[in-house]
Amino acid sequence: MTDLILTPNIDGVDDFYAELLAAHEGLTKEDSDALNARLVLVLANHVGDREALSQALKAAEK
Amino acid sequence: MFDDRYTLAYKRYPYKKSADQDAASPVRHPVVVMGGGPIGIATALDLGRQGIPTLVLDDHEGVGMGSRAICFAKRCLEVAGRYGCGKPMVDKGVVWNIGKVFNKDDQVFEFNLLPEEGHEYPAFINMQQPYYESFQLDRFEELQKDGAPIEIRGKNRIDNVEVHDDYVTLEIMTPDGPYTLEAEWLIGCDGAASPLRTMLDLDFTGKVFQDSFLIADIKMKNDDFPTERWFWFEPTHGGGASTLLHKQPDDVWRVDFQIGWDVDRKEEMKEENIRRRLDAFLGENVQYDMVWSSIYTFQCKRMDSFRHGRVFFAGDAAHQVSPFGARGANSGMQDVDNLGWKLGMVMRGEAPDSLLATYNYERIHGADENILNSTRSTDFITPKSEMSRLLRDAVLDLSEKHEFARPMVNSGRLSVPCTYDGSPLNSADALDGPARSRPGSVCPDAPLGDDFLLSKLGDKFILLTIDADAPDMIEESGIQVTRLALSTTDDKTGALRERYLGDNDSAVYLIRPDQHVAARRPSFDDNQIRAAIRRAIGKE
Ligand SMILES: Cc1cc2nc3c(=O)[nH]c(=O)nc-3n(C[C@H](O)[C@H](O)[C@H](O)COP(=O)(O)OP(=O)(O)OC[C@H]3O[C@@H](n4cnc5c(N)ncnc54)[C@H](O)[C@@H]3O)c2cc1C
Numbered sequence: 001m002t003d004l005i006l007t008p009n010i011d012g013v014d015d016f017y018a019e020l021l022a023a024h025e026g027l028t029k030e031d032s033d034a035l036n037a038r039l040v041l042v043l044a045n046h047v048g049d050r051e052a053l054s055q056a057l058k059a060a061e062k
Numbered sequence: 063m064f065d066d067r068y069t070l071a072y073k074r075y076p077y078k079k080s081a082d083q084d085a086a087s088p089v090r091h092p093v094v095v096m097g098g099g100p101i102g103i104a105t106a107l108d109l110g111r112q113g114i115p116t117l118v119l120d121d122h123e124g125v126g127m128g129s130r131a132i133c134f135a136k137r138c139l140e141v142a143g144r145y146g147c148g149k150p151m152v153d154k155g156v157v158w159n160i161g162k163v164f165n166k167d168d169q170v171f172e173f174n175l176l177p178e179e180g181h182e183y184p185a186f187i188n189m190q191q192p193y194y195e196s197f198q199l200d201r202f203e204e205l206q207k208d209g210a211p212i213e214i215r216g217k218n219r220i221d222n223v224e225v226h227d228d229y230v231t232l233e234i235m236t237p238d239g240p241y242t243l244e245a246e247w248l249i250g251c252d253g254a255a256s257p258l259r260t261m262l263d264l265d266f267t268g269k270v271f272q273d274s275f276l277i278a279d280i281k282m283k284n285d286d287f288p289t290e291r292w293f294w295f296e297p298t299h300g301g302g303a304s305t306l307l308h309k310q311p312d313d314v315w316r317v318d319f320q321i322g323w324d325v326d327r328k329e330e331m332k333e334e335n336i337r338r339r340l341d342a343f344l345g346e347n348v349q350y351d352m353v354w355s356s357i358y359t360f361q362c363k364r365m366d367s368f369r370h371g372r373v374f375f376a377g378d379a380a381h382q383v384s385p386f387g388a389r390g391a392n393s394g395m396q397d398v399d400n401l402g403w404k405l406g407m408v409m410r411g412e413a414p415d416s417l418l419a420t421y422n423y424e425r426i427h428g429a430d431e432n433i434l435n436s437t438r439s440t441d442f443i444t445p446k447s448e449m450s451r452l453l454r455d456a457v458l459d460l461s462e463k464h465e466f467a468r469p470m471v472n473s474g475r476l477s478v479p480c481t482y483d484g485s486p487l488n489s490a491d492a493l494d495g496p497a498r499s500r501p502g503s504v505c506p507d508a509p510l511g512d513d514f515l516l517s518k519l520g521d522k523f524i525l526l527t528i529d530a531d532a533p534d535m536i537e538e539s540g541i542q543v544t545r546l547a548l549s550t551t552d553d554k555t556g557a558l559r560e561r562y563l564g565d566n567d568s569a570v571y572l573i574r575p576d577q578h579v580a581a582r583r584p585s586f587d588d589n590q591i592r593a594a595i596r597r598a599i600g601k602e
Contacts, residue, residue: 005466006464006466007465008465008469009466014475021450024449024450024453027449029448029449032447032448033449059463059464060460
């Protein structure tokens with residue numbers, strides 16, 4: 001069981017952010033929302049760890 | 063017929079009639095620089111120090127009043143340092159390390175830039191552009207006194223050019239009427255609106271952002287504001303959609319309000335309206351005088367090519383970026399740094415014309431990197447779509463509690479010099495060394511006793527050896543390359559090892575006159591180094 005990483009962990013974070021925006025470019029809001037939903041599921045599967053996923057849900061809460 | 067387009071902060075080169083104006087036939091000059099802004103003057107400093115006669119023609123008589131640039135980054139200062147005017151800039155400038163980011167009205171986080179130790183120049187300074195230009199002009203006059211063949215003519219406006227195979231004809235307007243000159247080389251440093259581009263009918267393409275910013279430089283009367291950079295995303299004080307507060311010398315602060323696209327410029331520029339925004343932002347009790355204000359819109363554009371035969375473009379004339387990340391003047395200085403030695407060698411017959419083609423390659427690479435970075439900052443500050451805004455706001459929300467999101471907050475990325483990866487002047491990397499000093503990179507500075515490494519490089523080719531044998535001087539293709547022999551036993555801080563050796567016991571670096579790495583290897587090899595020299599001057 002691993003703790004959720006909440007310190008900077010992406011190399012070239014500006015590149016990643018730009019790629020994320022580019023993926024949304026030209027989409028309607030609805031399609032964008034759907035893309036985000038799929039992305040969450042893909043990333044969650046990559047993380048796998050149940051405990052980390054629960055922590056992630058907490059971290060994203062307001 | 064000769065009205066100023068802007069007010070002067072300092073009159074530095076009043077119009078004087080030149081003998082050229084009465085010459086029977088056009089006088090020919092080796093190099094003419096069009097424009098006496100920061101980039102034009104720097105060009106004259108670079109070429110003048112090489113002894114190349116350089117004439118600057120400017121349509122004004124000194125330094126413009128508008129502050130514009132306030133943030134001058136390390137590389138820019140290092141280049142100015144090499145020209146002999148870096149020190150007074152650092153003495154005058156303000157150094158800051160603490161930044162605060164606010165979302166709505168709450169501080170979301172604070173950061174400390176913690177600049178890396180062991181550099182002669184700070185990561186950057188804040189200073190009004192007119193000071194920057196004045197220090198360069200002081201140096202210009204000093205060099206003139208020492209006999210450098212450089213000259214600047216005020217109220218000399220270039221109105222027309224005709225480009226020939228090996229020279230350019232210039233039609234110049236002065237208060238005494240027009241005259242004609244010829245130049246073997248013309249360098250266009252005539253700013254973002256470049257009349258030269260128009261005269262040559264050359265494109266300037268890219269992106270215009272649908273937003274405008276109101277800048278106000280104000281002098282605080284009750285001065286208890288800290289020397290920090292504060293950035294607000296969507297503050298509710300009503301001053302602007304984003305707001306930046308930044309310290310400059312002389313108790314002057316720069317305030318930047320994002321005010322939207324459809325604004326009535328004339329109305330917004332009225333002092334009472336600027337004060338209304340400022341008061342909403344600062345609170346009623348803060349007393350200040352207005353020093354300068356302006357509204358700007360911005361664009362990220364560049365020319366397709368920075369060279370057209372005998373004509374070069376440098377600075378804003380060649381490329382324009384949004385101000386986020388302070389890459390305008392900073393990148394213009396790197397243009398000059400790049401062009402100076404190449405043009406010098408070609409003019410002296412030491413290198414073929416193909417060396418000049420690499421100015422285009424390397425500086426377009428630099429311009430694209432700067433445009434990319436400043437476009438990203440702009441997109442973060444002024445999101446273009448609903449989703450982009452949602453993601454931006456999510457980053458800001460998360461950054462309050464979670465460190466990971468802070469590097470994603472992009473209110474401008476510090477200007478760092480471009481690495482010329484893939485440049486035709488680079489030799490293949492033969493050292494498994496630190497990535498930051500790979501061929502194409504600008505040499506990172508390092509302390510050497512009481513001195514610094516960069517002050518020993520520059521102006522000519524250097525063979526830097528660290529615990530490696532090599533001849534003290536190599537002559538190749540008419541170029542003399544002198545050795546700078548260093549040893550890790552003198553490297554008290556370990557910076558040299560960390561920045562140049564990595565896990566290697568020794569290294570040999572071939573360094574260009576602009577302090578960029580051309581080649582590196584673990585040890586000296588006569589054939590390889592000679593090939594690298596030929597390559598670095600465009601002969602291979
Ligand atoms: C609000 C704002 C903030 C900025 N902040 C920063 C910052 O923090 N850091 C940074 O690095 N950059 C910054 N910049 C950019 C910076 O100001 C410019 O990149 C810089 O001034 C460009 O210098 P230049 O010499 O290329 O052009 P200019 O400074 O525009 O100089 C051009 C010169 O050419 C002359 N000229 C024009 N036409 C003719 C003609 N026909 N004949 C003769 N002469 C002519 C002009 O009079 C002028 O003297 C900022 C810009 C703005 C607007």
